[in-house]
Amino acid sequence: MRAAKVDENQRQIVKVLRDMGCSVQHLHAVGAGCPDLLVGYKGFNILLEVKDGSKSPSRQKLTSDQVVWHRDWRGTVEVINSKEQAIIAVLTIARDLSDLDDLK
Numbered sequence: 866m867r868a869a870k871v872d873e874n875q876r877q878i879v880k881v882l883r884d885m886g887c888s889v890q891h892l893h894a895v896g897a898g899c900p901d902l903l904v905g906y907k908g909f910n911i912l913l914e915v916k917d918g919s920k921s922p923s924r925q926k927l928t929s930d931q932v933v934w935h936r937d938w939r940g941t942v943e944v945i946n947s948k949e950q951a952i953i954a955v956l957t958i959a960r961d962l963s964d965l966d967d968l969k
Contacts, residue, residue, distance in 0.1 A: 872917040874947065875901060881948040882906075887955060898934030900942055906955050909962045911941055913954065918946035
């Protein structure tokens with residue numbers, strides 16, 4: 866089994882998410898297209914696929930396994946390539962899910 870590839874910016878993204886109060890579980894070793902991070906924030910779970918924003922857009926594309934995984938997943942998953950995108954994704958998804966929760 867090959868070692869799981871971790872994008873260069875993942876450590877910084879994890880740090881900024883934890884600094885804002887998120888719990889973060891690394892999932893990159895799961896393989897089979899599974900996203901890199903499981904993020905818990907204010908009672909919600911969010912999956913993040915980390916891409917390296919310093920690479921060209923063609924080198925940030927999802928792998929074929931990731932395309933299938935994202936297509937078939939019935940929950941929330943976002944592709945991000947920077948600390949700023951991570952923060953925006955988590956805050957936006959948490960807000961949207963909270964709004965849905967309020968409708969109950």
